[in-house]
Amino acid sequence: MDGIVQDLTVGTKRVTPQCLFILFGVYGDVQRVKILFKKKENALVQMTDGNQAQLAMSHLNGQKLHGKPIRITLSKHQTVQLPREGQETHGLTKDYGNSPLHRFKKPGSKNFQNIFPPSATLHLSNIPPSVTEEDLKMLFSSNSGVVKGFKFFQKDRKMALIQMGSVEEAIQSLIDLHNHDLGENHHLRVSFSKSTI
Numbered sequence: 001m002d003g004i005v006q007d008l009t010v011g012t013k014r015v016t017p018q019c020l021f022i023l024f025g026v027y028g029d030v031q032r033v034k035i036l037f038k039k040k041e042n043a044l045v046q047m048t049d050g051n052q053a054q055l056a057m058s059h060l061n062g063q064k065l066h067g068k069p070i071r072i073t074l075s076k077h078q079t080v081q082l083p084r085e086g087q088e089t090h091g092l093t094k095d096y097g098n099s100p101l102h103r104f105k106k107p108g109s110k111n112f113q114n115i116f117p118p119s120a121t122l123h124l125s126n127i128p129p130s131v132t133e134e135d136l137k138m139l140f141s142s143n144s145g146v147v148k149g150f151k152f153f154q155k156d157r158k159m160a161l162i163q164m165g166s167v168e169e170a171i172q173s174l175i176d177l178h179n180h181d182l183g184e185n186h187h188l189r190v191s192f193s194k195s196t197i
Contacts, residue, residue, distance in 0.1 A: 004053050005046045005075040011068030013040040017094040019065075020045055022101075022175045026191060027059055027115060028052020029102040032080035035092040041068075046080040052104070059117045064168040101179055116192045120148075120170050123193040125159045128186040136162060143176050145169040149197035163197045 008020070017033035024030045024045050032046040047053040053074065061072045083093055096102075103111040114123070124136065137147045146165035153159040164170040170192070178190040 004048070004050055005044055005077045005080060006053055006057060007073045007075040008043040008045060009041060009071040010043060010065055011041050011070075012066040014066050015041070015043065017043075017092065019175050021094065021096050021099070022178050023060065023065070023171065024056045025101060025103060025178075026174070027056035029104050030099075031095070031097050032082070033094050033096065034080045037090065037092055040092075044075060044077060044080045048104070055115060059115075063118050063171060065171060067168070111191075114191060116194045118167050118171050119192050119194070119196075120165070120167050121161055121163045121193040121196050122170050122174060123159070123191045123195075124162060125189045126182075126186050127158050127160060127188065128182055128184040129157065130184065131182050131186075133160075136160065139177065139180070140164065140173055143173050145173050151197055161193055161195060161197050 015035065017035060020033045020043055021030045024047065028047040028049070029052065030045060030047060034044045036042045036044070045056070047056065057072045057074070060070055062069050064070070080093070082095055103109070127136070133150050133152065137150055140162055141147050146169065147162060148165055149161075149163035151161050164173055174190045174192070177188060180188040182188050
């Protein structure tokens with residue numbers, strides 16, 4: 001069980017457990033996240049296993065979040081302790097053990113084949129028929145990002161590629177818009193793409 005928990009320095013106090021859950025969740029199923037109370041730019045992230053922790057570390061170390069590089073090391077902690085009942089945590093420790101947003105809980109899931117390093121191009125899926133290219137471009141640019149390109153998959157309009165202005169913008173868009181409710185009971189799925197437009 002070594003190396004499941006990672007020590008993070010994110011260099012900014014604006015990061016929340018939810019934001020780290022979504023970002024690290026691209027590379028494995030995040031069980032718990034703790035932002036350190038006295039040093040809010042530092043966090044602990046607990047993954048399901050050591051392989052997932054290594055994947056997250058190799059792909060995310062040095063990437064930028066809110067303009068600051070993420071620094072990741074494997075922690076000496078084996079688990080992220082949950083606060084005791086009634087202990088005030090200011091929402092800094094979260095347990096995601098039963099989250100429906102885990103991408104890898106199904107053995108043999110296609111998601112295992114689609115793990116790529118952060119890139120400016122994002123893969124979108126679960127798009128309902130009524131949502132247009134313009135809707136998606138507006139959604140992603142309202143996020144203070146710049147959309148440089150967009151294309152629906154020819155064979156399947158439930159999927160598309162969208163190219164942001166930079167890798168950092170794409171990371172922020174993924175954090176903000178993965179699982180975004182597009183209506184008609186469709187929640188947008190966002191991941192990094194190896195393709196470009």
